[in-house]
Amino acid sequence: MRTMQSAVKLRGWMQAVVAVALVSLVAACGGGGGSSSSSNNSSSTLNGGSLPASPTQQPTASTAANTVPITVGVGTNGVINIPTVSVTVCAPGSTTNCQIINNIQVDTGSFGLRVVGSVLNQSLLGALPVSSVASGAQLAECATFADGYTWGTVRTATVQILNQTGTGETTSTAIPIQIIGDLASSTVPSRGCGSGSAENTVSDLGANGILGIGTALTDCGTTCSTPSTAVNYSNYFSCPGGTSCTRATVPLNQQVANPVANFPVDNNGVIVQLPPVSNTGQSSATGTLVFGIGTQSNNALAPAQTFATDGYGDMNNSVYNGTTVQAFFDSGSNAYFFADSSIALCGSNYPGFYCPSSAQTRSITLAGQNSTTASVSIGILSASTLFGSTSNYAFNDLAGQIGGSSSFDLGLPFFYGRHVYYGFDQTANGGQAPYVGFF
Structure with missing residues (x-):
């Protein structure tokens, strides 16, 4: 899922696998992967062709503090090949006003956390401050992809990513995140946003949110922080009263941020580990997301x-x-x-x-x-x-x-x-x- 900087990401699978999504079944779970429906390299499947040897690395245990499990399975509405983790979002400065959100897509092709607003409880949503630009207007973002976009406010939150043992990593401070779909569709700017379909609901997105953990620290960088480029290419918008949104120049510290880069430790990178699966597919797979490289x-x-x-x-x-x-x-x-x-x-x-x-x-x-x-x-x-x-x-x-x-x-x-x-x-x-x- 690629954001504005290099919009070559294709998510046409949302329409292509609709037949699969409509007949979702409960997926098997546990271990490194689910059951397969047929043999790995049957002659009928290959039909005279051949496949390369599959890689065989297994994920490490997801019990250490710098690891969390990744699940590929039926997810929120049965879209194939979506790796997900659970993310905890907390109001800034609070350890109690928090919510665990499951089925957040692990996306190494984008940068920053985006959560569909409808999955947040009202107590937490109301406690997440909406960012503002110099004029005091609300700050919103249109994160564009090859086939659509997410539209919503930029807010600040403390982000935790914990494993099943209750250990994990937490951002050092509250960071900017995007709340998807919390602004009316009528507020979407006609210039600079709206290419393709809106992906502002769980069913449209195929997940409850997106955890962007690619190599960049923010989702737009100098393109959006430099006035000469932001005026034409910024994916951030100033919205006085939540309406009449126009492109805005936004400093790096207000841009939607890669959560892992804001951990106090293990913050220099990530490792995505998934088990081998059958060449004819499996019902599920369980891997590990590791924080830090060489730490x-x-x-x-x-x-x-x-x-x-x-x-x-x-x-x-x-x-x-x-x-x-x-x-x-x-x-x-x-x-x-x-x-x-x-x-x-x-x-x-x-x-x-x-x-x-x-x-x-x-x-x-x-x-x-x-x-x-x-x-x-x-x-x-x-x-x-x-x-x-x-x-x-x-x-x-x-x-x-x-x-x-x-x-x-x-x-x-x-x-x-x-x-x-x-x-x-x-x-x-x-x-x-x-x-x-x-x-």
């Missing part, structure tokens, strides 16, 4: 393959089919998304997804800004075959088309059986440059 005994970087990136986690010199592409690891995408005319599309039944007649293998050469390169092979099965089991929600070989040929989205299928690393951009304070990695 504890359970979050060492070695022996990962790492790539220096731009500030938003993109590997801009990667190559697919002889074309230079912007590649990125995005847990907020529920499939691989890339352009390849040699792979058959599904048609109107699952629009935008690939439906090859036989199993396919494709390779991309990833290239970091530090000149590190590595070839990665991915497997692709027909979406119509995978979606044939309506009780499965975890898939490692689902792929779809992306507009244009300049981007390659390594979505959630890439994460199964791997540990994927995101080193935060700390260069503004003389710290590490952003990077991603995996093993």
